[in-house]
Amino acid sequence: MLSKEKMSEAEVTLRVAFHLITQALIVSDVEVAIDGAQVQIGDKVQFPIADFLRENGWTKLGDARVWQGAYAHPQWQPKIHVHSNPGQGDLVGRLRSGALIRIECKKGSLVRSKSAQEYRLLQEAIGQVVTIDRVRDDDILGVAVPHSDKFANLARRWRDVPLIRKCNIRLMTVDRENHVEGLNL
Numbered sequence: 001m002l003s004k005e006k007m008s009e010a011e012v013t014l015r016v017a018f019h020l021i022t023q024a025l026i027v028s029d030v031e032v033a034i035d036g037a038q039v040q041i042g043d044k045v046q047f048p049i050a051d052f053l054r055e056n057g058w059t060k061l062g063d064a065r066v067w068q069g070a071y072a073h074p075q076w077q078p079k080i081h082v083h084s085n086p087g088q089g090d091l092v093g094r095l096r097s098g099a100l101i102r103i104e105c106k107k108g109s110l111v112r113s114k115s116a117q118e119y120r121l122l123q124e125a126i127g128q129v130v131t132i133d134r135v136r137d138d139d140i141l142g143v144a145v146p147h148s149d150k151f152a153n154l155a156r157r158w159r160d161v162p163l164i165r166k167c168n169i170r171l172m173t174v175d176r177e178n179h180v181e182g183l184n185l
Contacts, residue, residue, distance in 0.1 A: 002052075007146035007176075009107040010038045010047045013090045014080070016103060016144045018056065018178040020093060021076045025185060026101075028094035029070070029078040036084050039067055049082065089132055095140065095185065103142040103172070104129040110148050110176075118150045122158070122171070129169060140185070142170035147181065155182055 002011065013032050020026040039049050049067045050060060058071040058080065071080045078093075089102030106121040125143040135141070145151045155171040158164055159182065164171065172182040 005111050006109050008047045010034045012105040015174045015178045019180045026093045030080050030093040032082050099138045099140050101140045105144045108146045144172040147173035147175040
């Protein structure tokens with residue numbers, strides 16, 4: 001069961017993938033990097049990835065006992081490939097324009113929090129996306145976080161910061177209906 005108050009990094013990443021696929025923005029299979037610790041630590045399930053994908057209509061191809069691998073949807077192409085290889089972006093796929101999109105995702109609160117965790121999480125994701133070591137000039141870089149009032153206001157403000165504009169980094173928020181704000185392709 002998903003928390004009503006927060007969204008995990010894995011959920012953010014998969015919801016952005018759902019958006020790209022259902023809006024026909026992507027032409028290649030979507031590569032989704034999810035660290036095993038985001039899914040399970042010891043016997044404790046952090047995020048029920050296989051159940052989440054199944055509940056959203058995705059079927060695991062191959063060995064259903066393992067959460068990593070390819071998932072297909074009867075209504076949508078392309079597939080989602082879940083792996084745990086770091087360093088290229090949490091989500092990577094080829095857009096209709098031919099450009100490769102690389103997105104770093106972060107977890108976060110869906111409700112107003114008293115802490116300033118949103119600043120730290122968004123800054124951390126920006127730092128990760130600008131330090132991806134294999135990027136081509138036509139790659140599109142982005143950061144995605146859960147859609148909350150605080151994240152949305154911060155992302156809107158920072159989209160106009162000179163270096164974010166100069167680097168053309170997309171600062172996105174995603175909600176539980178898979179709507180992405182700030183992608184602007």
